Amino acid sequence: MRPIRTLLVANRGEIAVRVMATARRMGIRTVAVFSDADATALHVRSADLAVRIGPAPARESYLDAAAILDAARCTGADAIHPGYGFLSENADFAEAVDAAGLVFVGPPAAAIRAMGSKSAAKALMETAGVPLVPGYHGEDQDDRRLAEAADAVGYPVLIKASAGGGGKGMKVVTAPADFPAALASARREAAGAFGDDRVLVERYLTRPRHIEVQVFADRHGDAIHLFERDCSVQRRHQKVIEEAPAPGLSADRRAAMGAAAVAAAKAVGYVGAGTVEFIAEGDGFWFMEMNTRLQVEHPVTEAITGQDLVEWQIRVARGEPLPLGQDDLTIRGHAVEARLYAEDPARGFLPQTGRLDLLSFPEGVRVDTGVAAGDAVSHHYDPMIAKLIAHGPTRADALAALARALDRTVVAGLPTNRALLARILRHPAFADARHDTGFIEREADGLLAPEPPPSADEAALAALALLAHAAARQPAAAADPWSPFATAGPFTPNLPAVETVTLAAGDVSLAVRVETDGGRRTVSVDGAEPRAAHARLEGERLDARLGDLRVSARAIVQDDAVHLTLGDRQIAFRVADPHAGAHAGAEADHRLVAPMPGAVIAVSVSAGERVEKGAALVVVEAMKMEHVVRAPHAGVVARIDVAVGDVVAEGTELVVLDEAA
Incomplete structure (x- = not known):
């Protein structure tokens, strides 16, 4: 048994606040780490101690393993909890924590390596007899080889970052002509988010459901599952609504998926919390990937099982056996979670940055957040403001409770997806569980309809x-x-x-x-x-x-x-002011501006170059995602006002495009 008296949380935001709350309840002292952008953040204010680890960019702070280990040493931490994102699935970091004589609250480095690479994980699952979506998961990353694989699989295809998830480095390609540009973009996103630009190519299923199974394993050879979650409602391949259990799942399918997930965990000698993700369509289900960490949506599993998964993580990391066996777990009611983001759904879900002038949540639901009124949402990190979780005796009860809670959630200062989330929960197709991963895109006309003007x-x-x-x-x-x-x-x-x-x-x-x-x-x-x-x-x-x-x-x-x-x-x-003049309208379509604050990572044209409508001109990266600024019409590039590496504010002029003669 390894004692944990002081726990350093190597993360930020709501997961850091969440882990600290459980640790404090267990009598464990907590340490936060923070970048310059987070000096006064809620997770810093929630900790017993806090240590600065670097400038705002994640690569210089939350991805700096050496700085985090130094913070652990100087504060006397016994263990490090990686949260999710950043270094949570970095095998080298897990090894470094172990080499420093500290407890890593997560799986062994070998398991992270085996499952952290989507390609390696799929090869392992294929050996174990778990069904896979047709695709290419090989080591040959030559552009031509990947394009040939896409042709063999058949369009549409999905390009996915081999080393990560969360929608980063993921592109749907519908035609061969679009493959090279999508591949280049996927690689850039993957390298920026995970430090690894390898990808895999798979057939893109048209109406799949995304169902994942929560697994847990201890150091004594035992592994169980805590049932499944349906995470099918997504935008930009990123989840926004999650629920447990998955609606409409038969007992036989639940047992089969649970058994496959536990087998996957045992195959790699897994320890701690993990999630095995499947994609399902019709009567079939196929392995997608395993996330070797706690998931953003873990609260819905906690709600239906009555367990604190962070406490389980800490107990397992100390060497204790699993708190419960498989037969001790039952499903109690239904839980649903909504992710509240600072983003503008009407503008392609563009992330928003700025100050939260007002932030008010209702009682009666669980709220996990890493911000408070007066805090800022920075372009350096994910724009999620909070997660709201409702639990009820039935699915209908949980959906209604969460919709009411969203109605009473107030955010001022930034656009959010609050209204969209409430509309999803009340949509007849979602209420009847007739949804899939394309639900938002398919129902966009209704879900994204503008609000009526004030009366x-x-x-x-x-x-x-x-x-x-x-x-x-x-x-x-x-x-x-x-x-x-x-x-x-x-x-x-x-x-x-x-x-x-x-x-x-x-x-x-x-x-x-x-x-x-x-x-x-x-x-x-x-x-x-x-x-x-x-x-x-x-x-x-x-x-x-x-x-x-x-x-x-x-x-x-x-x-x-x-x-x-x-x-x-x-x-x-x-x-x-009734006497103030009208604000200037949108920029003229020959002056193309940054749609959000971010960094310029690619300039695809030169001054004097003739371009066609829809051509990619500049790529701006914000919050780990790429946003391509395209030509609104054919024309000639008159001027380029930015260069790769420039940090731009929203509205910054990027390119001037003259009409084609």
């Missing part, structure tokens, strides 16, 4: 909330909320008091006029007929009357902004 009633409610909030902050109101100074608002002797505010939401501005005459108040929007109005704001609860309409809403007033929630609809209003 006059909504603007009136926001204005009343502003006035009620301002009145509550007046000293007279605090002393006597029923005094005329607290209820009447500004006044002019012998004349009604009039207040006018212009509220903007998106591209829409509405002028709201509130008139108070004695104890009577009316409200008018954009010159419409005035209506009797009354409002009371207690905390975040707004009770209001607009003419014959009685409304209860949630209103959060912050500076000159009002965040209004009405049922499943949220509107963020800001007080606008």
Whole structure:
């Protein structure tokens, strides 16, 4: 038995906060590591000790194994928990931790190597008789060899990074002519995310489900599974909704997948938590890969089993046997998780960066997050803000609870996918479990439809909330909320008091006029007929009357902004200057700008070069993903304003493209 008194978490964000919470409950002292971008981050504030390990870029901090080991030595750590991402599946790091005399809370380096390479893992599974998707998993990485393999498999094909997952280095190719560019992009992403540009090529299944099995093994030769998760709802090959157990899975299929996953773990001498991922279509299922770490979606497994998987990891790392055997585990109800990202679904899910002005989560669901209001989302790291997890006696109960929780989640300062997540949970096809990995793309018209513009009633409610909030902050109101100074608002002797505010939401501005005459108040929007109005704001609860309409809403007033929630609809209003000119519209289509903050990693054209519509011009990397800026029309490159290696802000001019003559 190896004691663990001090645990260093070699990660950031919600997983670091999560691991520290369990360690603290177990009486273990915690150490955080942080980059310059994370000096005041939540995971740093959650630890007993914290050590700076380098600048903001991950390769100079969270991927710097030597700096992390130095931090462990100087703080007296006994063990290192790698979380997920970064060095969690790096066999060299696991070996270095062991060589330093520390406990690595994860599998042996040999198991990481065996399963960390998708190609090696598939070869091992083929030997073990586990079914594989047709494809090429060989060591010959010559471009021509890979293209020939794609031709042999048949299009569409999927190019995948051999060393990693999470959608990094993954490209769907539908035609041979597109293969070379997709291969180059996949290799760049793989090298940047995993330090390994090797890839494999597989047949791309058209309507598959992504089902994974949670496995656990100890140092005494025992291995079990903790059932499965369905992670089919994805965008850009990255999961956004996960649930356990997988809906519609028969007992026989569950047993077969569980047995195959346990066999895979035993075949490589696995220890600790791991996930064996399968792709399923029709009556078949095929091995995809094994993730030799804890998964982002592990909370749904914890919910249906009642177990703390991080505690299991620590106990197994100390040399203890598995806490439970296979026959001791049962499925209790249903759990579903939604990943809340700082991204703009309407703009191709572009990651967003900036300050979280407001972040509010409801009670009644589990929330795992690594940020708080006032923190920043940086382009250096993944843009996930939080995970919300609901558990209920049935799948319908869990879906409804999570949808309600998303309705009451408020994020200000950055666009998010919150509304999309709620729409997915309420979509009839998802509710009936008729979804697959192409669900979001197939249902995009409905799921990504723009929100209706704010109505006059909504603007009136926001204005009343502003006035009620301002009145509550007046000293007279605090002393006597029923005094005329607290209820009447500004006044002019012998004349009604009039207040006018212009509220903007998106591209829409509405002028709201509130008139108070004695104890009577009316409200008018954009010159419409005035209506009797009354409002009371207690905390975040707004009770209001607009003419014959009685409304209860949630209103959060912050500076000159009002965040209004009405049922499943949220509107963020800001007080606008009615005399300000209109903002400049989108950049002219001859001036191509960076769609988000990031680093320029490729410039594919030269000044004076003639290009066709759709041609790749510049590639910007942000949050470990590549974003290609393409020509909106045929033309001639008049000017290039950036070079490879430049760090650009959103809106930075990249290329000027003249119309073709």
